[in-house]
Amino acid sequence: MGKHTIKVTVNGDAHESEVESRLLLVHFLRENLRLTGTHIGCDTTHCGACTVLLDGVPVKSCTVLAVQADGREVMTVEGLEKDGKLDPVQEGFYQEHGLQCGYCTPGMMMTSCALLKSNPDPTEADIRRAISGNLCRCTGYVNIVKSVQHAAAAARTRQQDARAGR
Amino acid sequence: MIPASFDYHSPKTLSEAIDLLGRYPDEAKVLSGGQSLLPLLKLRLGSAGHLVDIGRIPGLEYIREEGGYLKIGGRTRESALEASDLVRAKYPILADTAAVIADPLVRNMATVGGNLAHGDPANDHPATMLALGAGVVATGPKGERTIPIDEFFTGLFTTALSPDEILTEIRIPAPPARSGGAYMKLERKVGDFATAAAAAQVTLGGGGQIERAGIGLTNAGPTPVRATAAEQFLKGKKGDAAAIAEASRLAAQAASPSPDRRGAVEYKKEMARVLTARALAKAIARAQGA
Numbered sequence: 517m518g519k520h521t522i523k524v525t526v527n528g529d530a531h532e533s534e535v536e537s538r539l540l541l542v543h544f545l546r547e548n549l550r551l552t553g554t555h556i557g558c559d560t561t562h563c564g565a566c567t568v569l570l571d572g573v574p575v576k577s578c579t580v581l582a583v584q585a586d587g588r589e590v591m592t593v594e595g596l597e598k599d600g601k602l603d604p605v606q607e608g609f610y611q612e613h614g615l616q617c618g619y620c621t622p623g624m625m626m627t628s629c630a631l632l633k634s635n636p637d638p639t640e641a642d643i644r645r646a647i648s649g650n651l652c653r654c655t656g657y658v659n660i661v662k663s664v665q666h667a668a669a670a671a672r673t674r675q676q677d678a679r680a681g682r
Numbered sequence: 683m684i685p686a687s688f689d690y691h692s693p694k695t696l697s698e699a700i701d702l703l704g705r706y707p708d709e710a711k712v713l714s715g716g717q718s719l720l721p722l723l724k725l726r727l728g729s730a731g732h733l734v735d736i737g738r739i740p741g742l743e744y745i746r747e748e749g750g751y752l753k754i755g756g757r758t759r760e761s762a763l764e765a766s767d768l769v770r771a772k773y774p775i776l777a778d779t780a781a782v783i784a785d786p787l788v789r790n791m792a793t794v795g796g797n798l799a800h801g802d803p804a805n806d807h808p809a810t811m812l813a814l815g816a817g818v819v820a821t822g823p824k825g826e827r828t829i830p831i832d833e834f835f836t837g838l839f840t841t842a843l844s845p846d847e848i849l850t851e852i853r854i855p856a857p858p859a860r861s862g863g864a865y866m867k868l869e870r871k872v873g874d875f876a877t878a879a880a881a882a883q884v885t886l887g888g889g890g891q892i893e894r895a896g897i898g899l900t901n902a903g904p905t906p907v908r909a910t911a912a913e914q915f916l917k918g919k920k921g922d923a924a925a926i927a928e929a930s931r932l933a934a935q936a937a938s939p940s941p942d943r944r945g946a947v948e949y950k951k952e953m954a955r956v957l958t959a960r961a962l963a964k965a966i967a968r969a970q971g972a
Contacts, residue, residue: 518689523947530813537690537733540722558685561721562873564787573761573790579720580791583690612861627787642809 522586526551535582535656542566544582545592553593553622557651558597564650566590567623574630576649593622596629598628605629614663616654624650628664632671639644685723692735696742696848699734699875700823703846706732712848714757714796714864716865717788718805736848745769757904758821761786763794764809774881774968779810782865785873795849798834801841801905804875808835809898810865811852813881819851820844822959828853835905844863860886860966866961867900868953871945876900877944878953880933882961885922886969892916895929897962899954902937909933909958926938930959 519671520538523530526549533548545551545568559578559623569591596603605625608614615621624647631638631646638646643664646655652660684923690713693699703710709731713719722728736742739832747767752762764780765768775967777827783797783806796864797807798818808831817828820843829842835841843849857863863883879900887893895916897909912932919925934955941947 518687521691537688538685540684540720540724545683559724561717561784561788564785567787574787575791576787578724579717581690581716581720581733583692583714584735586692619725638738648785649787 519634520583520586522583524582524585524587525589526679527591528534533582535673537581537583540578540580541568541570541585541590542577544585545577545590545674548582551592554624555619557623562624562651563620564627564647565620565627567650571627572630572633573625578623591626591629593625596625598611603629603667604674605632608663608665608667609660612654612659612663612666614660616656620650620652620654624660628667631664632668636672637668640665654669683724683726683915685720686726686729688723689732689734690728690735692738692753694738694740696736696739696821696850699736699739699848700821700846702732702734704823707845710734710845712799714799715759715792716796717792718796718800718802719782729734729888742850747772747856750855750856751866754794754854755851756851757793758795760784760789760792760794760797764789767822769795770808771916772857773814774808775813775965775972776854776867778865779806780862781822781882782867782869782879783805788873790820794852798852799841799843801835801836801839801888803835803903803906804869804962805877805902805906806876807864808902809881810863811854812906812908813863813883813896814854814897815883815896816855818849819853820847821850822847826850830906835907838904849909852854857883857960860969860971862965863896864961864964864968866964867959874878875944878937878939878957878960880903881955882965884916884965884969886921886966889949890920890970892919892921892925892966895962897929897958899937899958902939902950902954907938908934909936912958916962918960921962921969924961926962926966927963930955 537633711730867879899907939950
């Protein structure tokens with residue numbers, strides 16, 4: 517009951533699909549588009565493993581309907597790397613070992629990505645507040661915070677390099 | 683978890699949305715931010731044959747002062763309330779509240795109107811709106827009506843909204859000079875409902891005495907609780923430690939929480955007392971401009 521044709525841009529690519537009203541955005545991404553980088557954790561709006569950017573804003577994709585994303589832009593963890601180059605956030609998590617099991621990592625990175633866009637030089641308190649809806653059950657928060665700080669510094673360096681034409 | 687089947691509607695205008703609600707009177711639910719409704723449907727604690735998404739109706743997201751009121755559009759996101767300079771400067775109780783609702787990701791979707799219309803006494807805005815003496819604007823087939831917040835919460839998950847009405851605006855009387863408010867919440871972790879929480883809004887007279895006090899309690903009974911005895915007691919009193927102590931004792935008496943994993947009844951009532959005292963002290967300090 518209730519099928520709808522939706523047009524969603526995911527990581528820059530336009531997709532048109534017929535979906536059931538009740539299909540959740542996370543299932544649309546993972547099962548229809550086979551973008552399995554977005555994880556399903558608690559499935560109850562707590563853990564943030566399924567965080568994606570909806571029109572640039574981080575949301576829990578287990579608590580958004582695919583039909584709500586009609587006409588909008590979604591960015592998942594697969595959209596971070598560009599032209600074979602890691603995003604500063606990915607570089608930060610890599611350099612600072614911001615993960616142990618890695619389950620929360622895609623969500624952590626999407627939230628961090630949105631934070632750095634609105635606040636390029638966050639304090640530790642800003643970072644902790646921003647990721648307070650993303651749970652890491654390895655409790656690796658110390659390294660996650662360091663990773664975001666590393667990412668912020670890396671993003672600034674890249675911007676300066678770009679301005680200097682390097 | 684997948685919700686039971688429903689059909690989804692995305693009206694472009696308010697009247698279209700109201701028509702849809704009227705067409706499916708027993709089956710339709712309004713989808714605002716969905717951060718309470720979708721979990722409910724996924725857990726199959728509730729069901730709906732039709733979801734009417736008001737997210738594509740323009741003009742329902744705003745925060746502005748007009749005609750002696752702060753007007754908040756029903757679909758205004760919690761994150762917008764949190765970021766609003768006007769709210770931070772003149773309505774700190776609302777900024778306090780928005781900052782402790784669920785978590786930042788949920789607040790990017792969740793809406794102020796949804797937080798009220800859900801009718802959950804564990805939600806945070808009801809207590810705040812009780813303390814502020816807000817009005818809720820409901821728009822239905824016959825037009826608009828304003829429901830005083832004291833008459834809005836009629837039971838657990840039940841409000842005075844008719845099935846074909848949509849909560850379109852919240853109106854808060856602009857506080858006079860020497861007013862202040864605060865919201866204090868005890869939660870086990872970010873994202874949890876309150877173990878106990880208290881909202882306090884006060885206006886001081888020229889001599890420093892309390893002219894008006896509004897006190898609301900979260901998760902303290904089947905509906906949001908207004909601590910009227912405490913409010914009455916404070917009228918005309920100086921907002922000193924003794925008055926705060928007595929008012930918070932009276933407020934805790936108004937609480938009838940249920941025991942759960944967050945604590946026993948006695949503990950929750952005691953926390954309601956402590957948080958009311960803290961919220962009052964902060965509200966008074968803010969009213970004094972401290």
